[in-house]
């Protein structure tokens with residue numbers, strides 16, 4: 420897998436570098452996880468855009484109209500297409516996760532079609548909507564901390580711990596799904612009533628000075644670094660290893676091939692997308708070279 424991701428990053432840079440200045444999100448951070456998760460799931464490059472509609476509400480702004488359009492049109496279309504895909508894989512299975520899920524049996528029971536549709540949606544969107552922003556956040560944070568960037572360029576073996584530090588310092592996901600208290604509890608002096616919704620703020624935990632020395636300092640060699648960016652416990656992120664690998668390879672290849680990499684706009688011009696519990700940029704214009 421590592422070699423495939425490296426080949427992909429090189430191909431994308433072969434295309435982007437002659438242009439000089441590009442939006443790194445569109446040219447690099449996005450196609451990497453889209454192509455990787457597409458290949459793993461057995462969804463072709465041509466079919467992947469049909470899924471993107473389901474989450475365009477995130478990139479285009481969470482307006483009332485955007486949410487209504489998602490419920491009324493975009494999601495029904497994604498569901499229709501997922502069913503079509505399941506049908507195709509039933510007749511022509513391939514060496515991919517979707518074909519395996521269709522075949523998988525646990526104690527004599529198979530996943531039914533609704534469960535398969537939900538699984539496709541979860542894996543495809545969790546597979547790229549997150550990692551695209553980890554790659555982007557990693558590159559931006561390194562550009563803002565040049566001495567850390569040079570350290571990594573000189574020693575790519577630090578890639579793994581650099582990715583962990585980006586996850587802590589500027590991870591893309593800042594909250595979990597809603598959790599509901601199954602009984603009355605008290606957490607650090609705060610009473611939580613049975614049935615109340617609780618969303619732990621991972622981004623805040625990752626800057627907690629009781630757990631991290633100098634939490635505002637970005638240090639790619641930080642150790643220990645027990646950040647919560649991939650959640651924790653039984654719902655710990657299923658794709659954490661994949662996201663780590665993709666980001667480490669993406670950042671190392673970019674730095675190796677572009678010794679003069681720089682931001683192509685002023686930092687103040689960068690725009691965060693207004694998506695609750697996320698830290699994601701609209702675009703990241705950079706000059707390659």
Ligand code: HEM
Pocket residue numbers: 456541542545546547549550553590591592594595596597621648649650651653654655656657658659661662
């Ligand atoms: C940088 C990339 C990623 C980040 C920051 C991230 C973050 C998270 C977080 C915080 C959770 C826990 C949510 C909760 O407790 O409610 C989670 C769960 C999950 N993630 Fe990721 N994720 C990433 C990449 C991926 C990838 C690449 C995949 C799939 C290939 C994936 C699949 C999942 C799934 C299926 C769950 C649900 C696990 C469960 O509830 O048991 N994630 N992720």
